[in-house]
Amino acid sequence: MASFKTPALKNPSLSLSSKPRLPSAFPVSFRDNLRFSRSSSRPQRRFLIITASAASISSKPTVLVAEKLGETGLTLLKEFANVDCSYSLSPEELCTKISLCDALIVRSGTKVSREVFESAGGRLKVVGRAGVGIDNVDLAAATEHGCLVVNAPTANTVAAAEHGIALLAAMARNVAQADASMKAGKWQRNKYVGVSLVGKTLAVLGFGKVGSEVARRAKGLGMHVIAHDPYASADRARAIGVELVSFEEAISAADFISLHMPLTAATNKMLNDETFAKMKKGVRIVNVARGGVIDEEALVRALDAGIVAQAALDVFTEEPPKQDSKLVQHERVTVTPHLGASTIEAQEGVAIEIAEAVVGALKGELAATAVNAPMVPAEVLAELKPYVELAEKLGRLAVQLVAGVSGVKNVKVSYASSRAPDDLDTRLLRAMITKGLIEPISSVYVNLVNADYTAKQRGLRITEERIVIDGSPECPLESIQVQIANVESKFASAISESGEIKVEGQVKDGIPHLTKVGSFQVDVSLEGSIILCRQVDQPGLIGKVGSILGQENVNVSFMSVGRIAPRKQAVMAIGVDDQPSKGSLQRIGEVPAIEEFVFLKL
Ligand SMILES: NC(=O)c1ccc[n+]([C@@H]2O[C@H](COP(=O)([O-])OP(=O)(O)OC[C@H]3O[C@@H](n4cnc5c(N)ncnc54)[C@H](O)[C@@H]3O)[C@@H](O)[C@H]2O)c1
Ligand SMILES: O=C(O)[C@H](O)COP(=O)(O)O
Secondary structure: OEEEOOOOOOOHHHOOOOOOOOOOOOOOOOOOOOOOOOOOOOOOOOEEEOOOHHHHOOOOOEEEEOOOOOHHHHHHHHHHOEEEEOOOOOHHHHHHHHOOOOEEEEOOOOOEOHHHHHHOOOOOOEEEEOOOOOOOEOHHHHHHOOOEEEEOOOOOHHHHHHHHHHHHHHHHOOHHHHHHHHHOOOOOOOOOOOOOOOOOEEEEEOOOHHHHHHHHHHHHOOOEEEEEOOOOOHHHHHHHOOEEOOHHHHHHHOOEEEEOOOOOOOOOOOEOHHHHHOOOOOEEEEEOOOHHHEOHHHHHHHHHOOOEEEEEEOOOOOOOOOOOOHHHHOOOEEEOOOOOOOOHHHHHHHHHHHHHHHHHHHOOOEEEOEOOOOOEOHHHHHHHHHHHHHHHHHHHHHHHOEEOHHHOOEEEEEEEEOOOHHHOOOHHHHHHHHHHHHHHHOOOOOOOOOHHHHHHHOOOEEEEEEEEOOOOOOOOOOEEEEEEEOOEEOOHHHEOOOOOEEEEEEEEOOEEEEEEEOOEEEEEEOOOEEEEEEEEOOOOHHHHHHHHHHHOOOOEEEEEEEEOOOOOEEEEEEEEOOOOOHHHHHHHHHOOOEEEEEEEEO
């Protein structure tokens, strides 16, 4: 293979030593020193880059804050965006406003439905949930619209756990009922005899952030704590002195049950007639998770049947519940109006957490706490940066080589790396290849949020293969190869021996390079555009093509020839900074030795 670097480059910013630019979807400045870490108990931050256009937006983005948010969070938002605080919008008003907004911030009181995403007309980039539960956001619709959803998963954990403990103690000692009775002028000491917590068994259902904090505190009160959570680590439970048990064991052994799982299809009405029947008679239930995890009518029946002695509820299937709700009015039920996260401290924390996440996402920087997209740790992202660009460009090149693009259905991506497969996170690369494959042939905007969904929608199957090679594990990837099967090519030489369109690339000195087309080895940096020519290898040809381009002042940045053998067929790859005119391309095609050529935009 011969490789010729042009000596003088017209535009120094495109020189080989220039830093690679990230693809348009990723105007990223890597903020490794994010200001987030206020609490040492926070989980390790993981990051996601999301949005294309923010960096190019000259005017300020608009953030709609649809529910009350802490002042410090609002101040952070206002430093970067126009902030519209419109509380208590009707669903129709929200749908009307949303098309003018780049981001939306809500708490649990706003339904962010499919209609909201459809009404946004593509402008809405981020939904920030100022809290944990995202059951009020239609995640599938968000993903389909390429809209990132971020939440604030840690700042209200302690507040929710404290509220759970407050309800547990208040329920056991009839605090609310006795208070109401006294205010009604009564002094009923015998009626409000309570039960003790010490020595009792508490079953925590859902041993996540809040559940484990409740467990920790309940142990401090002298309770025997067991937990059920199909996804929790037994080691983590053991460290707190909690035994993980099955659901059946938990509900049948418990004197008290505290609920801390998210509301999902699997947890919906988890406590129902059947499960209440398996509980100890006289069990007491606390719910600061979500109303929907209990079948509320079944709970009323269980209370009336004496299976459940008492319940303390902060959350309801319908919020606010109907005034005449039997459950709310039940004498042995203590209720609060979804106050779990409502402490001054938690609301300030949540507001800051969500404001930072939303601003970061809008800037196109690294957004934290993504809910509907894979999150890639910042250090992995920094390492993969040039490969991200390579991946998108290989996708773009490969699809432009297809004749009749509707047939693109099966794409195979091979990653050659000396790292163990588990050590290489390819989700971001796959998303970028998908972006490169789809965007040149459609009007769909593809990002990390909607890449897999968009591929599936279009019937595009992307399979991945890892090839473990010898080499330095310092370097995450040796090469990426993209193959499109069962298609014809505009450039027959791009078809490999096995019949697929094949392009392969490497990162050299931080710059993505095209290193193989079909069976031909080339070496051209992936900047600007590329002309691929197949010719019979002969002296003078490079000069001929170069002079056609030179006459039009089209700058050649790189040129490389891959050939089977001297004076046999060869593929010449020419990198150009500017787009040649149709006339120049035609003249290149008319050079007698050139058998076929194609112009590809990156
Ligand atoms: N009342 C409030 O104001 C308030 C405040 C904060 C959180 N919450 C709610 O509390 C719940 C927990 O919040 P978190 O921050 O601890 O979330 P988390 O994600 O840290 O924990 C949830 C846990 O539930 C577990 N889980 C999932 N499915 C389960 C199942 N079928 N059975 C048992 N466990 C299951 C998960 O594995 C996870 O460990 C959420 O519903 C959240 O919305 C309410
Ligand atoms: O999921 C949560 O974070 C809590 O339910 C808090 O909801 P809120 O923000 O509406 O108080």
